[in-house]
Amino acid sequence: MIDRRMRGWLHAWLLLLPAMALLALFTHWPAVATLVDSFYSTPRARRPSVFVGPDNYHQMLADPIFWQALTNNLWFALGTIPTSIALALLMAMWVNDRFPGRTFVRMAFFTPTVLPMIAVANIWLFFYTPQIGLLEQVRGAFGARAHNWLGSQDTALAAVTVVAGWKDAGFFMIFYLAALQAIPPNLAEAATLEGASRWHFFRRVQFPLLMPTTLFVLVNAVINAFRMVDHIFVLTRGGPDNATTLLLFHIYMVGFSFWDTGYAAALTVVLLVSLALLALIQYGVLERRIHYR
Amino acid sequence: MKRRQFIKGSALAAGSMIAMPAILRAQAATEFSFFFPVAVGGPITKLIDKFAQDFEAETPGMKVKPIYAGTYQETIVKALTAHKAGAAPATSVLLSTDMFTMIDEGAVVPIDEFIKTDEDKKWLQSFFPAFMLNSQTGGKTWGIPFQRSTVVLYWNKDLFKEAGLDPDKAPNTWAEQVEFAQKLTKRDGAGNVTQWGLQVPSSGFPYWLFQGFSTQAGAILANQDGNKTAYDAPGVIEALEYWVDLAHKHKVHPTGVVEWGTTPRAFFDGKCAMMWTTTGNLTNVRTNAKFPFGVAMLPAGKRRGSPTGGGNFYISSKAPRAQQEAAFQFARWITSAERAAQWCVDTGYVAVRPDSFDTPILKKYTDGFPQALVARDQLPHAVAELSTYDNQRVTKALNDGLQAALTGTKQPAQALKDAQVEADRLLKPYQRT
Structure with missing residues (x-):
């Protein structure tokens, strides 16, 4: 009897082992190592690393680029998260209906997700280019004044935010579409019989049933808002004068351009902790209000 | 005691993958790897492959393994990560401006260590002085000009x-x-x-x-x-x-x-x-x-x-001596007047030495396309x-x-x-x- 239970346990652990080993090796161990390293100075050939306590964190408080990156990132998150989710929902509602050319529209919406971000950024780079860019040509046709979208501090951040929102929306649409199709059709029939308007049906039936998906998408959107920086390398490289420097981009620069690995570790810890907190809040607060079927 | 860096997790994984071939090759003393900054395949990689083959054919007992490592930025990241993991490629082409970074990390050896014969000395003197400004500091030469602009x-x-x-x-x-x-x-x-x-x-x-x-x-x-x-x-x-x-x-x-x-x-x-x-x-x-x-x-x-602007050859401090010597031979070979001229014609980079412009291949090119000479003529006015x-x-x-x-x-x-x-x-x- 005990033998069989033991064997069951062993079985379960053995099955879990590969995934756990990978997680520990590539996620948990680096995270802990990063935390430890954030309390040491950056090793150089002539000056080995020493324990410096919270010095790297003091440096962060005094680093104006860190604060700017943080502010930029908050605006970036505020710009991408609600728009990409709203857009995704809207697109999913549309392509959930039957109409001619539906497959084509679905594919069109999903294309941005399939394309690599670097390729996307290169397309948008020319899209934004003054004079020859598509955007400028369209605006020019309406007699608008030429504008250097990526090259001025007022618009650069907004310009890179739009690219990210556009890229995200198609991906989230897929989840919404799947969730919409899982809603039993008899609910719609019942609503029609009761004479509910389409808006009422959406607000009272569809949207509540989509809440688990919305939570999932929201968590992903928040992570993406702090993770998506590929396009920054192509579009602006953080410029003009750090106007589009996001947190992760700043970490990359500090870590792999400046080779100040100790300070980069401290920055990484801050990013990790804030993301973990955000996820906890999202699950803690929203989960209670979600109706799982 | 060796300190860990924040990148250790990923670095170790990536580093050992990069470094493994180098370690294996270390047993055959005259085989060495060479990090070269090209983002994608295409004509440049073919040119470098061809150079590598020709070098192997002309200098028996040596094997060059070019590794295309991405942009300059990605290449230095890979080279330094490999260096920190303990086994770096014998030579890399990196930005000339990375000289101080490489010295600071202790990742390079001065070229002077390999200069032995009069012919070596003559070769080191053969580059445009403007290109040596970014290759020398503290009385030593750390880089060999290669693809410069x-x-x-x-x-x-x-x-x-x-x-x-x-x-x-x-x-x-x-x-x-x-x-x-x-x-x-x-x-x-x-x-x-x-x-x-x-x-x-x-x-x-x-x-x-x-x-x-x-x-x-x-x-x-x-x-x-x-x-x-x-x-x-x-x-x-x-x-x-x-x-x-x-x-x-x-x-x-x-x-x-x-x-x-x-x-x-x-x-x-x-x-x-x-x-x-x-x-x-x-x-x-x-x-x-x-x-x-x-x-x-x-x-x-x-x-x-x-x-x-542009890139220099650097020789890694972590590579075994025989590989360093071989890498030096390769860098010397590839920057001969004729090959520098060929490289200039094929890529548009400025040939790194004045006598390249007297070679038939470059003469023929600039006769039909005199615009290519402007860069050379401007070099006396150039700064580091x-x-x-x-x-x-x-x-x-x-x-x-x-x-x-x-x-x-x-x-x-x-x-x-x-x-x-x-x-x-x-x-x-x-x-x-």
Whole structure:
């Protein structure tokens, strides 16, 4: 009897082992190592690393680029998260209906997700280019004044935010579409019989049933808002004068351009902790209000 | 005790993957790997593969393994990560400006260690002095010039003719540059510019093109020891004011930051009549410009001037001695007059030594395409590309200041003063030694 239970346990652990080993090796161990390293100075050939306590964190408080990156990132998150989710929902509602050319529209919406971000950024780079860019040509046709979208501090951040929102929306649409199709059709029939308007049906039936998906998408959107920086390398490289420097981009620069690995570790810890907190809040607060079927 | 870096988790994984072949190869002493910065496959990788094969054929018992490592930035990341993991490729081509970074990390050995015969000495003397500025410090040579470039002015001859200018004469001075650009700037009825007189890119690495202006104003941005900058010297401020004025006062240059990557496109489409960009764009312009174009030295302020740029060979300090020797032989072999000439013709980089220009292959090329000679003729006026200890960070301080001034959020003098304060702070540890 005990033998069989033991064997069951062993079985379960053995099955879990590969995934756990990978997680520990590539996620948990680096995270802990990063935390430890954030309390040491950056090793150089002539000056080995020493324990410096919270010095790297003091440096962060005094680093104006860190604060700017943080502010930029908050605006970036505020710009991408609600728009990409709203857009995704809207697109999913549309392509959930039957109409001619539906497959084509679905594919069109999903294309941005399939394309690599670097390729996307290169397309948008020319899209934004003054004079020859598509955007400028369209605006020019309406007699608008030429504008250097990526090259001025007022618009650069907004310009890179739009690219990210556009890229995200198609991906989230897929989840919404799947969730919409899982809603039993008899609910719609019942609503029609009761004479509910389409808006009422959406607000009272569809949207509540989509809440688990919305939570999932929201968590992903928040992570993406702090993770998506590929396009920054192509579009602006953080410029003009750090106007589009996001947190992760700043970490990359500090870590792999400046080779100040100790300070980069401290920055990484801050990013990790804030993301973990955000996820906890999202699950803690929203989960209670979600109706799982 | 060895300290861990924050990247250790990923570095160890990536590093051991990169390093493993090197370790295995270490048993065959004369086989070595070579990191080369190419982002994608294509003609350049074929050229390098061919060089590697020829080298193996000519020097029996040696095997070169070129590893294409991405952009310059990705290549140095890989090279340094491999170095920190304990086994680096014997040689890498990295930016010449990374010299101080590589020294600081203890990742390179001086080339002087391998110079033994008179012939070796002659070879080391054979490069353009301008290219050695970024390859030597503290009385030692750390890099071997390989794919080097400089900034030149390209102009559209058709648009010059249209504006009533001599299509065969580029601006020679700062004053002429403004005057020509004014004639070349066109506006439509609503006052929108349809054609700019001049475009000087300022995205990503504005310091490089700015060094054209600052050198012409008679200023030098950093000392040869790489531990002191002069970002707020009067000449530097004057240079930045000139650049800002082109856009804001004379209105012949776009305002804000001008993208590096799209500037050639604007030139091809006739949206700008003159542009400053690298000689590395020569082949690109030759292929894509549907109009006759000229290439000229940058116009002179107090003097002529342009920075050099591009990549050098470095030899790793962590590679076994035999591999280092082999890598040195390879670098020496590939920078012979003929092969430097071949490389120049195939890629558009400037041949790194004067005698290359006397070789039949390069003579034939420049006879049909004299624009390729401009870069060489400008080299006597060239200065070292801005490079210091903690290079990327010290350079970024200047980049931020330049972009702030160009976008109009700071006055040039203020922007440069702020940049200098930051650079001083960063370089302080290196001034004590």
